[in-house]
Amino acid sequence: MINQAQLQGMTAGQLTKKMLNNEPIFILDVRNESDFNDWKIEGNQVKIINQPYFDLIDGVDTVLDLIPDHQEVLVVCAKEGSSKFVAEQLLEAGKRQISYLIGGMHSWSEHLEPVKIGDLKDGGEIIQFVRIGKGCLSYMVISNGEAAVIDAVRMTDVFADYARKNHVIIKHTIDTHLHADHISGGRQLAARTGGTYWLPPKDADEVRFAYEKLEDGKSIEVGNTRIKIQPVYSPGHTIGSTSLIVDDQYLLSGDILFVKSIGRPDLAGQAADWVSDLRTTLYERYKQLSENLIVLPAHFGKFTELGERGRVSARLGDLYKENPGLNIQDAAAFRSTVTENLPPQPNAYQEIRQTNMGKIIPSEQEQWEMETGPNRCAVHDA
Template identity: 60%
Template sequence: MASETDVKIITVKELVKKIFNHEDVFIIDARNTDDFDDWKIEGKNVEIINAPYFELLEGVDSIVDKLPKDKEIYVVCAKGGSSVFVAQQIAEAGFTNVYSVEGGMKAWSEHLEPIKIGELKNGGDLYQFVRIGKGCLSYLVISNGEGAMIDTSRMLDPYEPFLKKQDLKLTHVLDTHLHADHISGGRKLADKFDAKYYLPPKDANEVTFNYEEINDGDEYTVGQTTIKAIYSPGHTIGSTSFIIDDQYLLTGDILFIDSIGRPDLAGKAEDWVGDLRTTLYKRYKELADDLLVLPAHYMGIEEMNNDGSVSKKLSALFQQNHGLNITDENEFRKTVTENLPPQPNSYQEIRETNMGKIAPEEEQQREMEIGPNRCAVR
């Protein structure tokens, strides 16, 4: 049997860098097939095969002919345990560059990669945090020593060292809406850094905590930069977009790069479809074409730019995004109420957590979030 020293370990951060750098990556996913089919590691140059752990207990003869001799091989499982065993089996079969992905898909789901989107007019920067394993996108506005976080993910560990390295005073933490597919870390981050937490009041009828209201037309000053709130319902009744520095449009879960938001996660699809169309076809039409759209989620790796960021000009989306080009209102209504993916895992429990109604333990929160992004109309 190969020793553990024959198997190298790679962190999720290192693997993400390879994917963002468009390196050829070969992965064996040792989870069961149902889990693999539901959600897997993706990338433009990623080749991945499913080989369940229990099928490899006696060796890897069944997959040897599928393994590349001239590439590094990365083995991933649910939490990083089984992958070490499978990697050892592969090493024993004569393959030298075999790695186990540390922490498995649990770590993949929780990794956040900060990417600089651009500079602000009066000095400062806008960063996008890409949660590649979940398709979530959050944002940090930096201006004159102050900062604002928007659509914060549950895990605060990746944000905190970044904020401290930038030597920022965090002044605002905002959520574009009450999220249903992931647990917001907004309130927790605001408490930790003595910042104010903001939420649209129309999404907050059932929340159990104090918050600052986000209303249409409100403006927030962060350093020398202005964040303007634009009421944009349709995904939720309170959904609000933000225009930053007259350059960037943060659309929350209303408009994505290759799709549009779904209106059904609060059981209100028929009620909210009209709001969704009004936001997309009227409110957004009145905005400047050259705004760079920055959504709160993305659906697939093909929506990423070469640096791993997710963005596109509003004018390009009006030309290319099918959801913005359905002229018949009845056809639009049918598309966004009938053409929906499965609802996110535990979405009702996630909504109640974000309302403050329940407070699941950390491991339970992690399990609630496992799986792909399902906030968009396909």
């Protein structure tokens, strides 16, 4: 047997930092082929191969020639156990720089990386939380000891810990729409911090809990400097989708507009009815906004959308030049684009919607299983 001290584990956070620093890494994914093809770790300097664990139980000879000798190698599985076993076999076979992903794809799916987007005009800042393995983006607006969290995911400890370390109190949590690809943590975060939970009322017809209505004409203030978060009704992804303008600088677009694509209208079974809403939002409502607003979406599709230090953002005026979803002038062609040949719908999206309505309360394990897989809120991949 090998010396157990030789076997090293790598956390999802450590892997994220390596990827954001463009450090090369070789990944051996030992999940089954269908799971691998559906969802895998991707990065600019990541090379990845798939060899199912069950093909390696009796030995790793079949992959030895594929494993580099002078590069960091990370073995990945769903939860950790299989990758540790395979990593041990590789070390016994003489390979070096071998580690395994602690917690497997489970931990990769749940890791959030905080990235500063920028400063606010009268003090304060806006932070983007990148859920790198799932493509979700959450935000914290901080001003004078107070904070608002927008589109929080269910790992609420991350937001609470960040607020505590930065000596701020979370006063508001806001969902730009009723999410279908991940379980919202907004309501739970508001409950644990004593904050107010906001949700667009047109998405809340079936919810089983109290909330504050997020709608045009209201302004949410954060801190004594009165950093305003102004709601902008922007239906299309859902009937209630509502964007936020923060500090006259940032447009939090929810799942309406992404850096490389646009939102899909079909996740509540209303695609035919919501196509015109989506087009009106993107081609009329957003057109009336300042081109200098920095768009901050609620998701990204591919690792290539991450910019400096992992930021996901773009100037609105630039998106009108470069985003293909904003340059379909024919209405019929637009309808076809957003209703036909769409990517697969998110895993368990109906159950996720019911969870976010408060209709069902799944266990922690069930919640992870419901969220397994990539982000699929866009019309097409980046």
